[in-house]
Amino acid sequence: AALATGTAAGARAAGDPAITEIQDWNRYPGKGVDATPYGSPSSFEAHVIRKNVPWLTSDPISSVNFTPLHEIDGIITPSGLCFERHHGGIAEIDPNAHRLMVHGMVDKPLVFTMADLKRFPRENRVYFLECAANSGMEWRGAQLNGCQYTHGMVHCVMYTGVSLKTILNEAGVKPEGKWLLAEGADASAMTRSIPLEKALDDCMVAFGMNGEALRPEQGYPVRLVVPGWEGNMWIKWLRRLEIGDQPWQQREETSKYTDLLANGKARRFTFLMDVKSVITNPSPQAPIRHGKGPLVLTGVAWSGNGRIRRVDVSVDGGRNWHTARIDGPGLPKALHRFYYEFDWDGSELFLQSRAIDEAGFVQPTKDQLRSVRGTNSIYHNNGIQTWHVTEEGRIENVEIS
Amino acid sequence: AALATGTAAGARAAGDPAITEIQDWNRYPGKGVDATPYGSPSSFEAHVIRKNVPWLTSDPISSVNFTPLHEIDGIITPSGLCFERHHGGIAEIDPNAHRLMVHGMVDKPLVFTMADLKRFPRENRVYFLECAANSGMEWRGAQLNGCQYTHGMVHCVMYTGVSLKTILNEAGVKPEGKWLLAEGADASAMTRSIPLEKALDDCMVAFGMNGEALRPEQGYPVRLVVPGWEGNMWIKWLRRLEIGDQPWQQREETSKYTDLLANGKARRFTFLMDVKSVITNPSPQAPIRHGKGPLVLTGVAWSGNGRIRRVDVSVDGGRNWHTARIDGPGLPKALHRFYYEFDWDGSELFLQSRAIDEAGFVQPTKDQLRSVRGTNSIYHNNGIQTWHVTEEGRIENVEIS
């Protein structure tokens, strides 16, 4: 028996009162066009929120919360649900007092206001942003019950801004310049070193997301966009860009965001986010409530290498694979939405998804990753996730043989 | 002289205090990850809201508000800013008590719950939705100062839902079926007749927008999506689909949404939204504050016929035209974002944009429209808009020779 029916199967002979009785909303007018100048979700969707895990970090102002992947669809993450990660809380910046400085190995150091930035030619691009620590809890084995917690440090939005190349070019990068330091204006003055080659490739200085101004927690009034690379590099509240000839070895590229291997060595500058996917529905927070029959399995896949070429789904823990349907045009370095529809016969399932990107990389199993890296890497865990579905439709995060 | 500088041009010799003095947000931590489980825009963006015009309608519960087109960029309208039009206020519907009935000329009449609908194969598509009355105030001449008011009854979002064809097929449409009646569950029980050919082409039954559940004012829990056709047909709070062999001649396709011509005749069933564009920046609500020099002119274009092939921009009131840069992939029946960057010499301008769609239709002038239709049509005004820019950067809605 399923957890609950939720289907229309149980109409009474006389008819479902939801139909035969006139509902209030069909009789009495609702709120007018002056009620919500800036709209919000229905009160019936109050459970669709970012969630944090208090014991993961020492303080909520240097912490993370997670995107409810199991509650959203398509490839665009609603701005209000994009996971947050900050190291000194949300800087609330007056855009009129914000400046962006470009200096170092340049022809002339420059300062821009927000109004200046908005006079450069603009572009709009959809990109995923994944924290390198996404799924980091799962290195040692299944930990948390829900894709919001295991995979919710990813989001995908449309950015509006200026090509970083345009802005660097305005200052004139000297030939000796090889690296870029990007710095935020928040209380952690977050910094990362970025190879100049990437900076001049597809990076953006973005002031918009999903059509409107950046949200405060995503770096309002301006952030760096570093497509396909780890989220920590996408400096929020961006105030400074320095050109140099070496990396700066900042705290976020030495103490953090380096990947400790089993042999005690640690990889540094592991920028690119590898090919990855996860089934978002059904999943532990979104069990099967409708019993046997047609079931929509869906999830997201992404890769820092560009487009997703294919996603395969297994319902028997990787014995057999079925190629899923990818919905939409497939934008490079953006989330891809996949679906696999099937008739559930009510028996136990082991759900897995496996993405293949356009560079030909295949999403590895967690055991493959561990065999090379051990279990202390924290970052870059893109292993295949397994959800165990019981006959009742309950779902759990497991590891299997 | 420009309205205000807003640029970094005026730094003092000693340096701008916004840089030389440590700002509070760079020293003291901000709010943590538990502060805003569902996020909102910065308080500095409080002016970016939908606005209504009280005297346009008799009551805000049967009225309209407008998308602030001059404050957004890209092609996706933030859900909280999508214009609202409803005839009985915002129905606040409990999704567990919502039903969708399919009946009429079908093999068997069916009832679906929301849970049922979510078991059909899904698709995600980006479409514009324009009210047929958008720019309706401008038939007789320039009326309102701002593209929010003249053109703000349009939005563009990504919908998640089920192909209408899939749902109709489940009930089995009889060969005699030629028209579809769609009905809402709100206090106006809104209805429209839709040719079955369109219904089986690209229409959707959507429960998601921009990744999350539909917003209440956009029809939560489920609405009809009728790509490229007038917004009134996109029945919100959708509860019923009836198949028939003739149109129903409902109030919204007779008394309203028929286009009165100068000769007293009226066109009916004018479903398709014609090729159209508007410059959103600069515009009356977004004057030029930065003086001479680099200027980003931008706007949106769309057509119910599919993609926009080209947008031309004139700065001299249609004497000479420059082809604008269209940003992005160009999705059919979606907004297209265009840019035209130029150096403003500080002289008077007459800004216009002219879109051409993939069917080859060219956006007409307002006078061309009036020459055939007169000025009493209310609906389907897709004429070329003129903004007059003064030497001070002020902007006004005008009509010119």
Place this chain on the structure above:
Amino acid sequence: GDGEHFKLGRVATPDELLAWDIDVRPDGLGLPDGRGTVAHGMEIFDENCASCHGDFGEAVGRWPVLAGGKGTLQADRPEKTIGSYWPYLSTVFDYVRRAMPFGNARSLSDDDVYALTAYLLYLNDVVTDDEFELSKENFADIKLPNEVNFTDDDRTKEPFYADKSEPCMENCKPDKATIKAHAAILDVTPEDAGEDDQPASGGIE
């Protein structure tokens, strides 16, 4: 139908169809049993409708006008009412039944709606006898005067659409542009407009 079936949903019951299938077509399809006179309609109208639409359908304030306006469709300010504009009577019955009185929809009996529809015919001079009774039986016989003036969508034949040649790009007009008309509501955005700030051409419908 053809194509894949998912066996989702369930068959609607007759009671459910009865409850929701309330639409009415010009040919009378969908009309319920019932009847009502002009005189009775006037009583209901005065009590439930006149506060917004006026005693004679002439409207109070900005609420919709329901009667009058005949001969105004080519005028500068057309008044589009049931009598002057609407093509079909079924629309009156259907709409009043589904959406009126505004604020308390679905509160009228079918007989009430017949009576109100009869009264609206009377206010619009389509019937002149206040003893007139409208019913399911005689409904489809009644025609509204403006039906003939509705035509199909022929926008693609309009000259500027029919002509798909490339538009002019250079020196398209001889003289420098001059302003013919400024926005009627100059420098008045709605948020600071007073009650009396109304456009030259009335509101949207």
Place this chain on the structure above:
Amino acid sequence: GDGEHFKLGRVATPDELLAWDIDVRPDGLGLPDGRGTVAHGMEIFDENCASCHGDFGEAVGRWPVLAGGKGTLQADRPEKTIGSYWPYLSTVFDYVRRAMPFGNARSLSDDDVYALTAYLLYLNDVVTDDEFELSKENFADIKLPNEVNFTDDDRTKEPFYADKSEPCMENCKPDKATIKAHAAILDVTPEDAGEDDQPASGGIE
């Protein structure tokens, strides 16, 4: 630079560069003038840092550990500190100057930061003399022990990435799947987890 110039923005003044260009590199580039001793660093640390990081950098509660952990990098629970893990001293100076003390960043003088950095070297046994004075001049000479253990990104050489053959689609494993491990935090989603609901493997960093 090549490409189009827009002549936007303005030249930064020397004072502005001084105010914001606070980063420090391993080779000493960016270090300000200044100096500070281990002993002085201890005083500042005890007053401003120990409440979170502990008297000896061992950490209070879940705040970060700053010292110790040597020889644990291959252990089951590695303790990554300045002494056990960090490759460069400049990172300590740079980070403390930009971000500490947590809650009151940018409040320390350059001399204070030299002294704190010296004290953190002392807590990590990199220097042993509490008279030791760190300065702009001797800074770049000091090496941290774990620098040699950092290697470049070679993920594309890992066997499962290097092998780009098509993955198995059918009968890829012999036996039916069996569960090896359940989620450690069973049926405990964070919102109803108590203080003591902590994962087997510690938090994220």
